[in-house]
Amino acid sequence: MPLVPQDTAGRAGALRDAAAGTAWRSPLLDRLGSHDRHLFQTFGSGPRRAVPHTRVHHAIERHAAARPRAVAAEHLGETITYGELDRRAGHLAARLARLGVRPGDRVALFTRRSIPMLVGLLAILKAGAAYVPQDTGIAPAAQLRHILRVTRARVVLTHSAHAHRVPAADGVTVLAVDELPPGSGGGTPGRPRGTGPAEPAPEDGCYVLFTSGTTGTPNGVTVTHANVCNLLLTRPGSLGIRPGDRVAQILSIAFDMASWEILGALCHGATLVVRGRDIAAAVRGADIVIATPTVLSTIDPDTCDRVRTxxxxxxxxxxxxxxxxxxxxxxxxxxxxxxxxxxxxxxLHTPAAARLTIGRPTPNNTVYVLDEHRRPLPIGETGEMWAGGAGVSAGYLGNPELTAERYAPDPFLGPGHTMFRTRDLGRWTPDGELEHLGRTDDQVKIRGFRVELDSVSAVLESLDGCVRAATVKLDDRHLVSFVTPATLSGEAARAAVAAALPYYCVPAAVHALEALPQTSRGKIDKAALRALAMARAGGAP
Structure with a gap:
């Protein structure tokens, strides 16, 4: 009889996959003492929760049927109701089916934020395919060509104003969604009428997101319907979104957190507030905000009385x-x-919390803190976080070598389960929450000592008045840090690091800037900061 751990103090009990109900068992746990083994099992398991839908578009269609006149989205004065969104997407899905799009296919969504973007996204899902989003105002042509090649997409949905940015490719049909008549395509709303099956399996792709990749070549990650439904349709990932709420859409559509904004709103019957140029305006008019810390730091919460979550x-x-x-x-x-x-x-953070952590595994997910040999570590020891359970995606598209490097059989959930190497460092607190301690690729050697760059930045961000901080490696002997706003004293900031960390962690300089540069995904652009550090150092410290 396999061991099934029990709930402890309201935390997750048995580590199980929601679909398979597999109990946690592994001989690797025998290297831990009984107390650490129990906590490793208990802390590492998200609660087991039922998921009401296994395809994302089913949740959206439910709200379209129940409240067809409710506003699904607004953008720059234009609105679309759930009924109209569902109808237009259904007709376009029928068109995609006639073009040969089938479950398991990928359809490129090369456009910018707009209501036609949402019509195209839902149509792709209704046709059974996975959408591949890219912002045509940002993505270079070479990247778009690479994505078309890797995904083998035969159809590109775009906006007429940006169609000229879609690279020409043999055998690829380009459709401008905003130029299609609202009823074009035939078929009926809800389900396309086409040749062949249109309904994807839960294990089929919902979207393909391209990450930056360590070599500079974007890698396509296939995220399934089952993956997405598990996060968005269970708490806390659902964020308490309900019909009538307004959810800000402020992030790049090529960033996976934008899928949290878009699909999170539509799956729960809320109104998506698609921003124009003014991010703060969209946030002020929303109840729910999803953002990177860098983007959020540019917005004054005192002006956002409506924001609830x-x-x-x-x-x-x-x-x-x-x-x-x-x-x-x-x-x-x-x-x-x-x-x-x-x-x-x-x-779920409160100002009274003893520490800011990344919390606990979300429902039907698992997290393991392992050593370099993938063995479980005792509670409180720092190791690399591996992720298991319902959120683990289907791997890298067309790159089996990288998939084999980053994904591995899950010895804790057993045969048929996969875990993913996050490259994040962490440790369990005594009360079962995870402290994030940087990334393995953010660990650098300075004067022969190992330094975690985020630990230096964390000291700087603890200073009064500091909004954001980032630290980069200049060379094998020197670090350079950047802080905002520009009114901060670089010397005082450097002295604070010297008082808190060993000498080899102290940056050679701390530069105060009005704002830190951002990537297209709203994160701190460390490559740009390193170039700035080199320039200010004249090529040498």
Whole structure:
């Protein structure tokens, strides 16, 4: 009879996959003492929850049927109701089916934020395919060509104003969604009438997101319907979104957190507030905000009386930023790479909390803190976080070598289950929450000593008045840090690091800037900062 751990103090009990109900068992646990083995099992298991839908578009269609006149989205004065969104997407899905799109296929969504973008996205899902989003205002042509080649997409949906940015490719049909008549395509709303099956399996792709990749070549991650439904349709990932709520859509559509905004709103019958140029305006008019800490730090919470719930992820969050927003709204701090479906851990943070953590595994997910040999570590020891359970995605598209490197059989959930190497460092607190301690690729050697760059930035962000901080390696002997706002004293900031960390962690300089550069996904652009550090050092410290 396999061991099935029991719930402890309200935390997760048996580590099980929601679909298979597999109990946690592994001889690797025998290397731990009985107390650590029990806590490793208990802390590492998200609660087991039933998921009401296994295809994302089914949840959206339910709201379209129940409240067809409710506003699904608004953008720059234009609105679309759920009934109209469902009808237009159904007709376009029929058109896609006639073009040969089938379950398991990928359809490129090369466009910018707009209501036609949402019609195209839902149509792709209704046709059974996975959508591949890219912002044509940002993505270079070479990247778009690479994505078409890797995904083998035969159809590109775009907006007429951006169609000229879609690279020409043999055998690829380009459709401008905004130029299609609202009833074009034939068929009926809800389900396309086409040749062949249109309904995807839960294990089929919902979307394909391209990550930056360590070599500079984007890698496509296939995230399934089952993955997405597990996060968005269970708490806390559902964020308490309900019909009538307004959810801000402020992030790049090529970033997986934008899927949390878009699909999270539509799956729960809310109104998606698609921003124009003014991010703060969209946030002020919303009840729910999902953002990176860098984006959130540009917005004054005192001007956002309507905001009820905030969720951040994508990069470490400064404690001061979390506290400031948590005084006004429900605040979730999350963590998880694209490969584990947006986030796989979340903390409900309050200013009174002893520490800011990334919380516990979300429902039907697992997290393991392992050593370099993938063996479980005792509670409190720092190791690399591996993710298991319902959020683990289907791997890298067309790259079996990288998939084999980053995904591995899950020895804790057993045969048929996969775990993912996040490359995040962490440790369990005594009360069963995860502390994020940087990334393995953010560990650098300075004067022969190992330094975690995020630990230096965390000291800087604890200073009064500091909004954001980032640290980069200049060379084998020197670090350079950047802080905002520009009114901060670089020397005082450097002295604070010297008082808190060993000498080899102290940056050679701390530069105060009005704002830190951002990537297209709203994260701190460390490559740009390193170039700035080199320039200010004249090529040498």
């Amino acid at each position: 905030v969720a951040v992820a994508g990069e470490p969050c400064p404690r001061a930023l979390a506290d400031r927003w948590a005084r006004r709204a429900v605040f979730h701090n999350g963590c998880g790479p694209t490969e584990t479906t947006i986030v796989n851990t979340m903390q």
